[in-house]
Amino acid sequence: MQSDLVFMSVSVTENTSGLDTMNGHEVPLTDSSGLEPSCLLVLIISGKVVLNIFIFGARARNVSANLVGYCCISLAIVDFMLLFAIAAIHYFQDFTVLGFRFTSYHICLFTQIISHTYGILHLPFFLASGLDYYLTVVKSIHSPCGYSGLVYAACVLLLWTGAFAYVLLSPIGSPELDTGQSTYHCNLYISSQSFYLSTFLVCTVFLALAFFCSEIVTILKSLKVTTYAKNTVVLFSFPQGDIWPVQGRKRFVAALLFSFLGTWAPFVVLQIILLVLCAHIPGYMDLNVPWLYFMNSFLIGVSFGLTYPDLQMTEKTFSRDPFIGWKYCILPFMNSGQIKAMSLLDELPSVMIV
Structure with missing residues (x-):
């Protein structure tokens, strides 16, 4: 029995x-x-x-x-x-x-x-x-x-x-x-919270892509990949006649979006597939560590975008995300004094602006 x-x-x-x-x-x-x-x-x-x-x-x-x-x-x-x-x-x-x-x-x-x-x-x-x-x-x-x-x-x-x-x-x-x-x-319980929250995040990313499309295209056109000391370095070039530091909220948010998708694009695609298929994922699997870190990067990018141009650029500010090097994304929007104060050039960045 x-x-x-x-x-x-x-x-x-x-x-x-x-x-x-x-x-x-x-x-x-x-x-x-x-x-x-x-x-x-x-x-x-x-x-x-x-x-x-x-x-x-x-x-x-x-x-x-x-x-x-x-x-x-x-x-x-x-x-x-x-x-x-x-x-x-x-x-x-x-x-x-x-x-x-x-x-x-x-x-x-x-x-x-x-x-x-x-x-x-x-x-x-x-x-x-x-x-x-x-x-x-x-x-x-x-x-x-x-x-x-x-x-x-x-x-x-x-x-x-x-x-x-x-x-x-x-x-x-x-x-x-x-x-x-x-x-x-x-x-086993299937939560609708994750469905609606995932839909919100994915739609927000796509709306941002549509709104900042021209800035994203400019970044992609200037992209160059090379190697230095056996490390891969991604280089971007300023548009002709631009000055340092780069100004403009649209450019700043576009740079944030590019860095976010450069790390989490596979996860975004996975979320889209799950949403389209309406996949039933039990609650014990739906809430997971990768999902929380994905949400973490999204919230950090949004908070940086809301703060510009008054963002306090310190090492602690950019060390909140264990997967995205936000400080290299924001590097072209910082003046030389801020860069020296943060000692950003003491290590090889994964992304450099030239």
Whole structure:
């Protein structure tokens, strides 16, 4: 009888009016490949954990503290905890810890809880990170030295606590079990927050491309790629008669957009494909570290664009993004005094303006 309850269609928040307001829905995880769903979940989440490790290893090391960074670390920790829990349950099948009995049913239960929690965190993470950059970049408000990390950690903890509390404390309807259902059937939450947020980001990028099309074309025409000391260097030339530093908000935003797409173009294309196909991605996979860093770069670019020409150009300002070298993008818009003060020329840039 116990094996019949492994993956029945039981959702912690099924028929929950509170989560219905989130406009999400559930889709079943079925045994389509001949493997047990528990094994599939272990493999899928293992791949996500490996991807997290790869992203953390590929990012730049000298990055100033920001809210998105703490969100990424916390997400990676929760992913690992979920993997450890379901892998242990899948291996031991039926065991007791501190008086609590765990069976294969809990693999589905834990994954459902995480899926719902992840599904309602997209917008809170986006809004909180946007507020962080608005205060620290646009308004140049900085917390006392040494306290910013505590503030970010407390904020992330509050977001996670609120999300888990919302999911676990929501009223639970009595699930209707159909004896004719497949044993390997587990409803997993699909968040609409990620769909709408992804649509917003992609549409914003395309609108910016259309509006700054002429500036982007000018940048592309002047692009030259060469090598220096076995490093690849991208060179751009000023239009005839232009002076240093370069002026103009349209040129500045076009340079930001070019740098953003130069790094995240494959991810943008992936988002477009998912939107066109209306792909159903469970919440436990939809919220991931690459998505948060993509959102981070978008928010940084927007905050820089809003601040021009009063942007405070310091090393800390440009060290918020572990994947895009924003200071080399903004280099032609800085005067010689600002460049020397930041010691930008002490290292070989990935992008240079000549």
